[in-house]
Every structure is written in structure tokens, then in C-alpha cells.
Amino acid sequence: MLRPGIDRLDYSKLLTPPDGFVLDQAIGTTYSLDFDTLIGACLALGLSVETDSALMKDPIYLLNTLREAGDKITIFCQAGQIRLPRNLSPLYILLEKVVFQIQLKKTAKNRHPSFHPKVWLIKYRNSAGQNHYRLIVLSRNLTTDRSWDVAVALDGEAVSESVTSSQPIANFLAFLGKFINGNDTNTKRKRSALRKLSSEIKLVQFKLEHRAFEAFEFIPVGTSDDNNQTYSLTHTPLYSTNFQELLIMSPFISGAIISDFNKRATRHKDAKCLLVTRRQSLACLTPGQYDKFDIYTLKDQVIDGELLISEDSSESISQDIHAKIYLWKRYSNSELYLGSMNATHSAVSGNVEAVLRLVSRNRWLNLSKLTDDLFGGSPDSPENPFEKVEFFEAGNDTEDFMTETEKVIRNILSSPIRASLEQTGATYHVTLKFKKIPLSEDVTISPLLVHCPAKLAKTIVFENLKLLELSEFYIVAVKRGDITVQRVIKVPTDNMPLTREKSIVTDIIKDTSRFFQYLAFLLGDDYLMSALEYSLLQQDFLTPGGQQVVLPSLYEKMLKTAAQSPEKFSEIEYVINMVDDDGIIPDNFIELFHYFRKAVGIK
Structure with a gap:
């Protein structure tokens, strides 16, 4: 289940539509955001290709992907946590329709709470009009960070009656909708779509596919339910009930939070407690706060990472844990908590977080089974990526993970x-x-x-x-x-x-060759092969003497598209309208397009 060397999840595959389905709408949340990682996610959602695909480097494919993303994808992030891209491109303008910032109000103690959940709620649709839904809860931000994270995906289908377990998801979406501000066409459409999705998700039943789990609860910590009560973990066994076994994996910790668990461990004489964190986070612990815990951190050779070879440079990439995992076990009952919430005071009281609570049994889930997975068997095994910390220099119990520069940006x-x-x-x-x-x-x-x-x-x-x-x-x-x-x-x-988008299109499709590449991309069955096919399409119109002609291969492609994906003709029409320079689009192609346009019923 949680074996670092085997149980790996491919982020692209988590987002990719099921066979026979295409993206209808996607809502994503993240604390920090990287534009290029977001674009990779858009490719996975829209084109079902890897997030590190070669298509990431070609503006032709990115243009189409980001245009569609503007209508179908909405991303919420913490205000002031968008990373500066290495290479700037006018295509980032198209992300303005996708990205919305969330700045939470200061607390009574003048603290800056964070918008910290990492969630995807995706709706797919097939040609028969059937919907399929996917809920993904992660600890990973939408960035290129290589640290170790955790994710779980639940698929769901619509049912005839309201589903209790889906109500918190609906309330979370309603909370997000409050931060889509503005009266322009895009924000109005996004608000309306989110409101509709929030309503229909109440009638979606998400299923647990793993036999180890018998129930789940999505907890949007820091948001409110229908009775204006704030969601938290105080009602869960993790925070309300004594335990025999406890595991906390959290990159950041507060001494007071660890101390609370430490005190509860004294209520059972044989309680076993394990803390997995980053070595530098241990400085916040003071003597007496952690004596019931065995403490582990990643080994230095794992943190130092591997050498990343790129075309331009070689750089050493470090990594550490970023996963947030809590195991609670009492007698035959056990529960696993995954998501965005660190074992810190801010996460427990102040931040907006997303946690998935998974209910299990001791025969499936306990400390021994989980540590066997994480440690590769025995804690002393050479395959164990973690090492036990026998001694560290304790410091002051202070929690101030936000740098002074970040505070300045939040104040602005x-x-x-x-x-x-x-x-x-x-x-x-x-x-x-x-x-x-x-x-x-x-x-x-x-x-x-x-x-x-x-x-x-x-x-x-x-x-x-x-x-x-x-x-x-x-x-x-x-x-x-x-x-x-x-x-x-x-x-x-x-x-x-409003002419900015047109300028982006004409800046990319600047000649006939690029137009045919875009056309091949739209008409091709395999998006990756389309890059190789566009030159053949161009030959359909140009004879060796330079005379424009039309050959059967293009007819075949357009006939197939008209039968199977007539909506693509709207995309072709969009480009024709945007590219108004004389000579880029051959006249006989426009004539051919208008013929098919009438055939598929585009008005």
C-alpha cells in the first residue's frame, strides 16, 4: 500500500480520463503553484499524455490545450505562492482564466492562515452523455518538487439519492466558489459551472476499491458545513480517542501538537508511537514532548537525491518527505488519514486543509504492516530509506514556518x-x-x-x-x-x-506550415503522431509546381472527424477566424472547410 519503492502513482494517469471519456470539468486546489506543472496537468486531463511529454515544448499543442483549459479547468492556490517560471511565454496569458488566488483573513492573533488543500475533483463525460467522477486527495502541491508525497483517488458515479459522504465535497466546492470574483464572462461562467458541480456532486457515490477499507470521510478542515459549523478532526478517533498504536508522518511539526499525542500515549501502558518527519523540524521539540515516540527521518543519501541530467545543465535535486499520513489503531479498529494537514498548530486550527479519513480493521492495517511497507521490512534493513534518530538538539517550541519575505507578500x-x-x-x-x-x-x-x-x-x-x-x-x-x-x-x-488571445494565436500560427501542423493535431487520432503527419497534409495542397490541390488523405481525415468528433470543426473555425493574415490558410482549404462545416451543422 505504502511501499516507497513499489507503490508509486503516476500523476498523469491519476488525471487521465477513463477509456471512452473526455474531460468535462476539473477543479484543483494547491498551496503553491508552478505554471509549467499546471500546463502538464492540463495536457494529462485534455490529451491523456504524460505531464513530461515532448508536447510541453511545442506551442502549437499548448495553444489548443490551454484554450480548452480556460473553459474546463479551474485552479485555486494560496495568494502569493505562484512560482516565477524559468522561461516566460505569452501562452501564460491563457492561464488567467484558469488560476484563482485565495487569501484567507488574518486570525484574531494576527496570524496568516494558509489555503493549503491539495485536491482534484474531476468530471468526465462520454459520447453517450454519461458522467464519471474522480476525487483525488494528495499531499503534493502542483509544482515540480521531488519530495515524497502520498495520494489516493476515488472514482464515482451518479445515483438517484443524496449521498451523505459526498456532502462535505459539495460544501468544499461551495467554499471555493466564493473566491471566483468579478463580472467578466469567464468568472461568471466559472461561478455558474462550480455551483452546478457542487449541486450534482451530492448525488455521486464514490467507491473504495481497496479491500482494506470499509468507509471513508472527506474532511475539508477550516470550511463550513450547511449548519455553519467548521469542519475539523476533533470528532475523529485520531483526536478524540485513546490509542494503542499511532504513526505520524509529517514534514513540519509543532511541539505542542506532538506533546498532546505524547500525553495521550501515557493512558495506555503499551502504546506504540512513531514519528516520521524532516530532521530540521525536530528543532521545535523540547524535552518531555516526545519521549513516547520513536523518531525517524530520511537518510542523507536519499535526501541528497539524484543527478538530474537535462539538455542545458546538470543539477543535484534534493528530496525529503512531504507526505502527511496518520495511523490510529485501537483494539480491532484502525484508521488512516491522508491529505494536506501537517502536525502543526496552524494546520489544526486556522488553515484550510483537506483530509481523507479511511476506516479499516487491524487485520488489514496496523503499525507493523505500515512500517513494513515504509521501511522495506525490518527498520534495520539496508533497504530502509529511513533512519532512527537517537539524538538531536532540541530547541524552542516555536511555529513560524513562514519566512519574513512571505509575510511581506501576504501583507501586500x-x-x-x-x-x-x-x-x-x-x-x-x-x-x-x-x-x-x-x-x-x-x-x-x-x-x-x-x-x-x-x-x-x-x-x-x-x-x-x-x-x-x-x-x-x-x-x-x-x-x-x-x-x-x-x-x-x-x-x-x-x-x-479582448484581442490578446488573437495576437497569441497569430504569434504561434505565423505561416502555412504551422497552420497545417495545428490542423494535423486537431484531426489526428494520436496526438503524438500528429507532429509527424502535418507535413503530409501540407503536401495535399501543394504540387511540385506550387499549384494548390486537394488530395484524398485530407478528405478521409475530415470525413472521419465529421463522423466521430464533429466538435473539432469548431476548433478549426476558431483558428480560421483568428488567423486573418492573407496567404497563411490556402483558399481551397477554406472552401473545403465550409463544405464540411455545413455538413456537421455548425452555425
């Missing part, structure tokens, strides 16, 4: 920010207005797609920006001493030109 985002633009000839002026800015901080902000950083002020004007330099994404850079932290934020913008 805690008050409203608006952007507006004005066209001046062929260029644009963009004005940013901040209601409140932090004092005495070295902070700059710049549009994502053009490097022109300006010192943070209540009003900032960026002048003479080109159309493809306009974006709702901005880079915030906070400098403290020799350290500079850069994050991407999204700022709602008034009067954004």
Missing part, C-alpha cells in the same frame, strides 16, 4: 489591488493601485511578460506596453539583505483588450 495581498489600462496608439499604459503597502520594505513589482520593475507605491504606472506584454500576472520581488524572493501574483484588470 491582504488589501485590495486593482489594475486598469489605457490604450495610447499601438501601446498601453497600465495603472496599479494598492490600498495599503508595507512600510520600510524593499519591494518591487513588474508585469510578468516584460522586465520593468517599479518600486512598490500606492499608485504605479507602467507605460508603453505592447499587446502581448499585457497580463494580469505580476512579479513581486522582496529583498532582505542578500536574499530576494520572487512570487507571481494575479491582479484583476479593467479594460483588458
Whole structure:
């Protein structure tokens, strides 16, 4: 079940539609976000290809994928936790329709709670109109981080009556809908779609396929139920009932939380407790808080990782645990808790988290079975990636995992920010207005797609920006001493030109060759093979003497598409309308397209 060397999950396959189905709608949540990882997820959801596919490098395929993603995929992340991409592309503009930030209100103690759940709720549909649903609960963010994480996926089908176990999922979706703000067409459509999905998910029965588990509970910690009561884990045996066996795997810990479990362990003289964490997290423990626990961390040779060979460079990639796992066992009953929640005070009281509680029995799940999986047998086995910590230097029980620079960024985002633009000839002026800015901080902000950083002020004007330099994404850079932290934020913008998307299309499909590559991509059965086929399509229209003709192979492709996937003709029409430069699209292809357009009934 949890053997690091064997029980591996492929993120792409978790997202890929079942056979015969295509993506209808996907809602994803993450604490931190990497644009390229998000694009990889879009490829898996829309095209059923690997997230590290070669298609990631070709703008032709990304253009189609991200256009569809704008309509079908919605991602929520913690405000101020979007990572700066290594290589910038105008295609990131298309992610503005996909990404929504969540900034939670400060607590009474002036703390910054985090939006921390890692969840996918996906709806697929087949040609017969049948729906299939998938709930994925993870500990992994939507980033390139190589640390060890955990995930579980449950598939479901619609039923005729409301399902009790699906109500918290519906409430979680309703909570997310509160953060889709704005009155533009995209946000209105996204709000409506999320509201509809929240309603229909109440009639979906998710099933446990593993025989070890007999029931589950999805717990969206920090959100509210229909009675305005806050979801938490206080009602679960993990936090309310004594135990004989306990395992906590958490990369980050608070001394007070570990101490609470340690005190409860004293109520049973033979209680066994195991803590698996990161070595640097142990500094928050003080003597007397952990004496009932055996403590393990990853071995140094595992943390040091492996050498990643790329075309451009070789770099050492470190890794550590990032999984959050809790095992509770009492007599014949045992339960497993997986998801985003660390064993920290912030996670338990303040953050929004997502936890999946899995109910089992001792014969299937206990500390011995779980540690056999994690340790590869005996704890002393050379195959064990973990090592027991016999001694460490205890420190102060403080919990402040957020760096000072991150606090500055959250303070900036805690008050409203608006952007507006004005066209001046062929260029644009963009004005940013901040209601409140932090004092005495070295902070700059710049549009994502053009490097022109300006010192943070209540009003900032960026002048003479080109159309493809306009974006709702901005880079915030906070400098403290020799350290500079850069994050991407999204700022709602008034009067954004609707012609940006057309400019992106014409920037990518800039000649006849690229048009035929896009056409092959749309008409091909195998998206990966389409890259090799487009040159053959081009030959259908050009004889050695340069005269345009049409050969049977293109007819065959278009006839097959008309019969099996007529909706693709809408995509072709979209490109034809966007590419208005004379000479890029052959006249006889447009004539042929209009013939098929009438045949498939496109108005």
C-alpha cells in the first residue's frame, strides 16, 4: 500500500480520463503553484499524455490545450505562492482564466492562515452523455518538487439519492466558489459551472476499491458545513480517542501538537508511537514532548537525491518527505488519514486543509504492516530509506514556518489591488493601485511578460506596453539583505483588450506550415503522431509546381472527424477566424472547410 519503492502513482494517469471519456470539468486546489506543472496537468486531463511529454515544448499543442483549459479547468492556490517560471511565454496569458488566488483573513492573533488543500475533483463525460467522477486527495502541491508525497483517488458515479459522504465535497466546492470574483464572462461562467458541480456532486457515490477499507470521510478542515459549523478532526478517533498504536508522518511539526499525542500515549501502558518527519523540524521539540515516540527521518543519501541530467545543465535535486499520513489503531479498529494537514498548530486550527479519513480493521492495517511497507521490512534493513534518530538538539517550541519575505507578500495581498489600462496608439499604459503597502520594505513589482520593475507605491504606472506584454500576472520581488524572493501574483484588470488571445494565436500560427501542423493535431487520432503527419497534409495542397490541390488523405481525415468528433470543426473555425493574415490558410482549404462545416451543422 505504502511501499516507497513499489507503490508509486503516476500523476498523469491519476488525471487521465477513463477509456471512452473526455474531460468535462476539473477543479484543483494547491498551496503553491508552478505554471509549467499546471500546463502538464492540463495536457494529462485534455490529451491523456504524460505531464513530461515532448508536447510541453511545442506551442502549437499548448495553444489548443490551454484554450480548452480556460473553459474546463479551474485552479485555486494560496495568494502569493505562484512560482516565477524559468522561461516566460505569452501562452501564460491563457492561464488567467484558469488560476484563482485565495487569501484567507488574518486570525484574531494576527496570524496568516494558509489555503493549503491539495485536491482534484474531476468530471468526465462520454459520447453517450454519461458522467464519471474522480476525487483525488494528495499531499503534493502542483509544482515540480521531488519530495515524497502520498495520494489516493476515488472514482464515482451518479445515483438517484443524496449521498451523505459526498456532502462535505459539495460544501468544499461551495467554499471555493466564493473566491471566483468579478463580472467578466469567464468568472461568471466559472461561478455558474462550480455551483452546478457542487449541486450534482451530492448525488455521486464514490467507491473504495481497496479491500482494506470499509468507509471513508472527506474532511475539508477550516470550511463550513450547511449548519455553519467548521469542519475539523476533533470528532475523529485520531483526536478524540485513546490509542494503542499511532504513526505520524509529517514534514513540519509543532511541539505542542506532538506533546498532546505524547500525553495521550501515557493512558495506555503499551502504546506504540512513531514519528516520521524532516530532521530540521525536530528543532521545535523540547524535552518531555516526545519521549513516547520513536523518531525517524530520511537518510542523507536519499535526501541528497539524484543527478538530474537535462539538455542545458546538470543539477543535484534534493528530496525529503512531504507526505502527511496518520495511523490510529485501537483494539480491532484502525484508521488512516491522508491529505494536506501537517502536525502543526496552524494546520489544526486556522488553515484550510483537506483530509481523507479511511476506516479499516487491524487485520488489514496496523503499525507493523505500515512500517513494513515504509521501511522495506525490518527498520534495520539496508533497504530502509529511513533512519532512527537517537539524538538531536532540541530547541524552542516555536511555529513560524513562514519566512519574513512571505509575510511581506501576504501583507501586500491582504488589501485590495486593482489594475486598469489605457490604450495610447499601438501601446498601453497600465495603472496599479494598492490600498495599503508595507512600510520600510524593499519591494518591487513588474508585469510578468516584460522586465520593468517599479518600486512598490500606492499608485504605479507602467507605460508603453505592447499587446502581448499585457497580463494580469505580476512579479513581486522582496529583498532582505542578500536574499530576494520572487512570487507571481494575479491582479484583476479593467479594460483588458479582448484581442490578446488573437495576437497569441497569430504569434504561434505565423505561416502555412504551422497552420497545417495545428490542423494535423486537431484531426489526428494520436496526438503524438500528429507532429509527424502535418507535413503530409501540407503536401495535399501543394504540387511540385506550387499549384494548390486537394488530395484524398485530407478528405478521409475530415470525413472521419465529421463522423466521430464533429466538435473539432469548431476548433478549426476558431483558428480560421483568428488567423486573418492573407496567404497563411490556402483558399481551397477554406472552401473545403465550409463544405464540411455545413455538413456537421455548425452555425
